[in-house]
Amino acid sequence: MLFSINSGLLEACVLAILKTEDSYGYKLTQDVKALIPISESTLYPVLRRLQAEGFLQTYDRAIDGRMRKYYAVTNAGKIRCHEHVTEWAAFKKIIDGIFIGDTEL
Amino acid sequence: MTRDEFLFGLEQRLHALPRDERVEALRYYREYFDEAGTEHEQDVIRELKSPAHVAAKILAEYSQKQTNLSAATRVKHGFRGIWFALLAIFAAPIAIPVAIAIGIVVILMVIVGVVVIFAFIVAGFALVVSAVLSIFVRPAFFVFAIGAVLVIYAVIRLMLLAFSKMIFVIQKFIQGL
Numbered sequence: 001m002l003f004s005i006n007s008g009l010l011e012a013c014v015l016a017i018l019k020t021e022d023s024y025g026y027k028l029t030q031d032v033k034a035l036i037p038i039s040e041s042t043l044y045p046v047l048r049r050l051q052a053e054g055f056l057q058t059y060d061r062a063i064d065g066r067m068r069k070y071y072a073v074t075n076a077g078k079i080r081c082h083e084h085v086t087e088w089a090a091f092k093k094i095i096d097g098i099f100i101g102d103t104e105l
Numbered sequence: 106m107t108r109d110e111f112l113f114g115l116e117q118r119l120h121a122l123p124r125d126e127r128v129e130a131l132r133y134y135r136e137y138f139d140e141a142g143t144e145h146e147q148d149v150i151r152e153l154k155s156p157a158h159v160a161a162k163i164l165a166e167y168s169q170k171q172t173n174l175s176a177a178t179r180v181k182h183g184f185r186g187i188w189f190a191l192l193a194i195f196a197a198p199i200a201i202p203v204a205i206a207i208g209i210v211v212i213l214m215v216i217v218g219v220v221v222i223f224a225f226i227v228a229g230f231a232l233v234v235s236a237v238l239s240i241f242v243r244p245a246f247f248v249f250a251i252g253a254v255l256v257i258y259a260v261i262r263l264m265l266l267a268f269s270k271m272i273f274v275i276q277k278f279i280q281g282l
């Protein structure tokens with residue numbers, strides 16, 4: 001891909017994906033990887049950061065005799081998601097304006 | 106390399122982290138291997154590249170977190186930020202001589218920075234004291250001394266800013282590997 005994704009945008013994507021459904025490290029990595037080219041070791045620091053900022057919380061669920069850690073979006077995370085959507089729309093508009101060429105300089 | 110060797114290597118490289126941070130990271134990657142299943146063990150190891158690669162990213166993230174902590178504890182966490190940035194450099198999968206060279210440069214810059222800032226602080230105090238003593242005797246010197254102290258203060262702030270930028274660049278560099 002010509003355009004690379006920065007850490008802020010990746011954080012926003014992870015939040016948005018988790019907002020639709022709680023998920024766990026391995027599945028989330030596979031899901032994100034299917035859409036965006038990331039290395040498998042990229043997501044842990046991102047999840048940790050989102051957790052520290054209070055946008056994600058975790059809970060354990062027993063699967064096949066061991067624990068699986070699920071990540072869920074908090075209320076603060078949902079508000080954050082909403083901000084991302086608004087900001088992305090504004091950003092997209094600027095870039096579209098440049099690409100399509102109807103921006104007044 | 107097996108899964109256990111990988112996790113052991115990761116634990117070794119994370120030993121400088123606080124216990125809960127290390128346990129958390131290891132738990133995540135242990136679970137990651139569990140979910141992938143034994144049949145995909147080698148795929149996961151190949152994808153994760155090496156314990157060093159994974160550890161560098163975790164240390165860089167922790168370093169950044171320390172640097173960003175509240176202003177009240179800035180100096181202490183600032184130094185922790187530098188320290189973990191150094192650890193991240195050494196954990197990073199770059200050639201050892203390169204890591205040593207970058208590490209030495211960072212350490213020397215920190216030493217030089219600390220010495221220079223200390224010298225400025227001492228000079229600042231001396232100026233304040235002599236200014237106060239000479240306030241009625243030599244008013245012109247008093248004004249000069251106050252000006253000099255303000256300049257010194259500005260220089261110190263600039264140097265601290267330069268430091269935090271330098272750490273930020275190192276963190277970004279390691280996260281990009």
